[in-house]
Amino acid sequence: MIKLDNRLRAVVDNISGKCLADIGCDHGKVSCMALIEKRVEQVVASDISAPSLDKAKQLAKQYGLENISFKHCGGFDDYKDFEVDVAVIAGMGGKEILDILANRPQGVEKLVLVAHKDVDKVRTYVAQNGFSLDKDFVVKSGRKFYNILVAQVGEEELSYHDIMLGKNSLQDEVYRAYLDAEIEKSEKILKAMGDSKSLDIEKYLHLLYSEKEMA
Ligand SMILES: C[S@@+](CC[C@H](N)C(=O)[O-])C[C@H]1O[C@@H](n2cnc3c(N)ncnc32)[C@H](O)[C@@H]1O
Incomplete structure (x- = not known):
């Protein structure tokens, strides 16, 4: 098969x-x-x-x-x-x-x-x-x-x-691992940007942190 x-x-x-x-x-x-x-x-x-x-x-x-x-x-x-x-x-x-x-x-x-x-x-x-x-x-x-x-x-x-995170269940282990991976990726991007910080990424990171807190 x-x-x-x-x-x-x-x-x-x-x-x-x-x-x-x-x-x-x-x-x-x-x-x-x-x-x-x-x-x-x-x-x-x-x-x-x-x-x-x-x-x-x-x-x-x-x-x-x-x-x-x-x-x-x-x-x-x-x-x-x-x-x-x-x-x-x-x-x-x-x-x-x-x-x-x-x-x-x-x-x-x-x-x-x-x-x-x-x-x-x-x-x-x-x-x-x-x-x-x-x-x-x-x-x-x-x-x-x-x-x-x-x-x-x-x-x-x-x-x-x-729009940013879909309709995942906070109980889902895969989703929680995805949140961790997204946080890591976004933090790296933000760090690499130095002074020219992006409001979009900061807003997304804020969302990720609060989602993670609820998980
Ligand atoms: C990475 S493969 C994905 C194959 C399969 N759909 C999957 O998800 O495993 C992307 C395929 O889309 C085809 N493709 C890219 N642009 C396309 C388009 N505009 N119309 C039709 N096929 C396209 C590529 O030739 C390739 O075979």
Whole structure:
């Protein structure tokens, strides 16, 4: 069976709908597992890189999967023949994810997003563009932490806390470790800045300290 690390397991666990768009599918594990676990009826796996898309094609072939289409394209550029209702965009920077989301087709009702940076910008965008964040939690894979964002069509106003830290439970050990890592990272950045201190980072650190106190 296809092995998934904690990050990809969390992504697949949150897929539901009829037709999945796996944008930037690369290895194809998410696309294939979504079909194997019958989380959707149909998958469109796409990637801007042909060699990456080939990996997904090989994996689907190995598991004899039908109901999967492959598209060599950037973002949603070649999705006109499909009625996508759920999309995964994972393993890219937040700004790249926002560019892709800006051109999403109508009918996409659920998003599973994993940005490796600028997660706050992704949260802000989805909340300002007709989605609400159903879930927003941290997982650890290897030595890295990842924020998993699951959004559904809806309305939501996010607080500064929600934009910066999501909706994690203070009881969650992984989240507490994430807070420690974020504090360490932000303190280092602030120290390196010397006199030219950043108010943004100071504000974020203040939030991290008070969150940590409550944990
Ligand atoms: C780091 S991999 C992530 C693969 C998988 N989604 C995951 O999370 O494990 C990023 C993939 O996104 C693809 N990619 C980057 N920008 C893209 C875009 N604008 N549209 C489609 N694919 C893109 C890359 O070619 C690469 O295969």
